[in-house]
Amino acid sequence: MTVKIAELTCGPEYSGVQAEIEKAANDVGGEIVFPEVDLDYIDKVDEHLGFEVASPNLKLMFARAMSIIEGNTDAEAVFIATCFRCAEGALVRNEVRRLIQQHTDLPVVMYSFTERTKASELSTRMEALATIVERKSLLGRKKQEGISLGLDSGSTTTKAIIMQDNEIVGKGWVYTRDVIESAQKALDEALKEAGLKMEDIETIGTTGYGRHTLGEHFNADLIQEELTVNSKGAAFLAGKQEGEATVIDIGGMDNKAISLNNAIPDNFTMGGICAGASGRFFEITARRLDVSIQELGDLAAEGDWKNVMMNSYCIVFGIQDLVTALAGGAEPKDVAAAAAHSVAEQIYEQQLQEVDVRDPVILVGGSSLLKGMVLALEEILGKEIIVPPHSQHIGAVGAALLSSGYKYFKE
Numbered sequence: 001m002t003v004k005i006a007e008l009t010c011g012p013e014y015s016g017v018q019a020e021i022e023k024a025a026n027d028v029g030g031e032i033v034f035p036e037v038d039l040d041y042i043d044k045v046d047e048h049l050g051f052e053v054a055s056p057n058l059k060l061m062f063a064r065a066m067s068i069i070e071g072n073t074d075a076e077a078v079f080i081a082t083c084f085r086c087a088e089g090a091l092v093r094n095e096v097r098r099l100i101q102q103h104t105d106l107p108v109v110m111y112s113f114t115e116r117t118k119a120s121e122l123s124t125r126m127e128a129l130a131t132i133v134e135r136k137s138l139l140g141r142k143k144q145e146g147i148s149l150g151l152d153s154g155s156t157t158t159k160a161i162i163m164q165d166n167e168i169v170g171k172g173w174v175y176t177r178d179v180i181e182s183a184q185k186a187l188d189e190a191l192k193e194a195g196l197k198m199e200d201i202e203t204i205g206t207t208g209y210g211r212h213t214l215g216e217h218f219n220a221d222l223i224q225e226e227l228t229v230n231s232k233g234a235a236f237l238a239g240k241q242e243g244e245a246t247v248i249d250i251g252g253m254d255n256k257a258i259s260l261n262n263a264i265p266d267n268f269t270m271g272g273i274c275a276g277a278s279g280r281f282f283e284i285t286a287r288r289l290d291v292s293i294q295e296l297g298d299l300a301a302e303g304d305w306k307n308v309m310m311n312s313y314c315i316v317f318g319i320q321d322l323v324t325a326l327a328g329g330a331e332p333k334d335v336a337a338a339a340a341h342s343v344a345e346q347i348y349e350q351q352l353q354e355v356d357v358r359d360p361v362i363l364v365g366g367s368s369l370l371k372g373m374v375l376a377l378e379e380i381l382g383k384e385i386i387v388p389p390h391s392q393h394i395g396a397v398g399a400a401l402l403s404s405g406y407k408y409f410k411e
Contacts, residue, residue: 003030003130006075006106008064008096010057010082010089015115021079024122028130033075035067049095058082058092065096069103077107077129084112094353101267101356107132110269110354125270128227132265138405139228139264142241146407147196148203150233150400151183151218152226152393153210156252156279157366160186161396162194162201163404170194171393179210180217205229205403207395221406226395227256227268233398234364235263237388244358248347248377249394250367252279257351259358269354278343279367284319285339289332293370296336300372303337310338318342337372344376352381359383364391 005025012018025032041063046052048066053059061082067073080097082089090112097108109125132139144163152159154176160183162170172189176182191198205222206214207229215223234247241263249256254271255278286296308330310321318339325335361383367373368391378385390397 001029001134003077003133004033004075005030005077005079005126005129006035006064006068006073007032008035008061008078008080010055010061010086010092012081012113015083015113015117017113017115017117020117020119021081021122023119024126025079027119027123028127029134030077030126030130032079033073035064035073035075037063037067039063041066049092051091053088053092055088058089062092062096065099068100068106075106076133077109079109079111079126079129081111081113084114097267097354098356105266107265108267124225124227127225128265128268131224131228135224135228136264138402139232140262141232141402141405142236142263144401144404146202146404147200148205148400148404148407149187149190149201150396150398150403151187151204151206151208151214151220152395152399153179153183153206153208153214154252154395155209155254156283158182158186158208158210159393159396160190161390161393161400162190162196163397163400164194168390168397170196171390173392176210179213183210183214183218203403203406205399207399220403222399222403224399224402227258227270228265229398229402230256230364230395231258231260231265231398232263232402233394233396234362234388234391235260236401237364237390237394237397238360238362238386239388240360240362240386246355246358246361248351248361248363250279250343250347250363250365250373252366254278255347255351255365257347257355259356267355269351279365281318281343282339282367282370282373285322285336288319288322288326289336291332293366297340297370297372299333299336300340300370301337301375303331303333303335303372305334305337305341305376307331307334308338310335310342337376340370340372340376341380343367343373344380347377348380360386362386362388364388364394366392368392
């Protein structure tokens with residue numbers, strides 16, 4: 001099955017990125033399509049958006065979006081992207097996303113590209129779009145059955161979860177070194193806690209950066225990207241598989257914001273150009289303050305972020321702000337609070353501007369265990385955040401739950 005992905009972009013052909021977009025789509029069984037254009041919409045773009053658009057390419061992008069909304073394009077998903085340096089592009093990109101979500105039920109992903117963007121950077125996003133279209137019935141699965149294993153090979157840590165009849169019975173968590181060795185260690189921990197042997201496992205699912213390597217090694221039933229898998233795990237653990245929700249997933253190297261409808265993503269964005277809002281920044285901050293990650297979260301909850309200037313979008317300059325503050329005599333607790341507030345602010349100003357934020361908001365990933373991070377995000381959003389149990393294991397939980405659907409194909 002070929003998934004038709006409508007492309008709404010400005011400038012990829014001039015940046016040398018168009019070929020990479022098409023390759024990323026083709027690699028996951030997708031096909032890029034360009035909507036037919038009604039020229040009247042190009043002339044009326046300013047009227048519809050409420051501000052003057054100077055770029056002809058952005059006007060064309062809007063006209064293509066209207067073609068999708070009016071049903072003139074045979075598309076099953078939408079990819080929206082503009083150059084990350086273009087402020088006007090960011091405004092139009094977001095308005096186009098809102099229009100498509102208001103008038104269609106197509107899954108949408110947003111991206112800001114540079115002239116160095118490669119297909120590998122887009123593959124997870126394209127794969128998620130294809131997954132939502134092709135595996136909607138699987139993603140609708142709400143209950144785990146039998147005995148299944150989920151493996152999540154992340155950039156920083158590797159997690160293993162064993163589930164039996166809709167309950168977590170075994171957990172494993174190790175730092176990622178060698179992909180296969182790390183997964184085996186996490187698996188051994190999970191098997192020991194569950195009191196099971198490998199031959200007891202009925203189905204296996206893998207996700208994360210190392211999903212393909214692990215999938216091949218363990219002969220997995222399900223190999224699936226982390227956007228849809230993490231969404232399922234988060235909704236399951238939070239008890240929010242019905243209705244709407246928003247998932248914020250802060251990973252070791254990137255973060256994700258995902259809008260859900262019945263635990264299935266319909267709009268998402270992933271990462272950014274810089275890593276200043278990732279779990280890696282917390283690791284570096286904790287090391288500089290000579291505390292553990294957990295202690296950093298407690299320190300941040302006690303401090304006042306207003307006493308320290310730390311608002312860089314770049315992890316390098318963020319560290320520079322950190323060092324400067326400490327050298328100036330700032331209290332460690334205030335530095336920790338400023339780091340948490342900086343990450344929360346960047347998530348709000350970047351990722352959450354590109355999705356439809358729906359209550360409840362569910363925070364997951366390793367950084368969700370940091371008390372100060374939760375408080376900072378609640379302060380900025382002005383609402384209570386749900387941190388479900390086992391929030392650092394959502395990928396492995398989602399993989400275990402979804403893979404259990406393959407149990408009946410083996411009987």
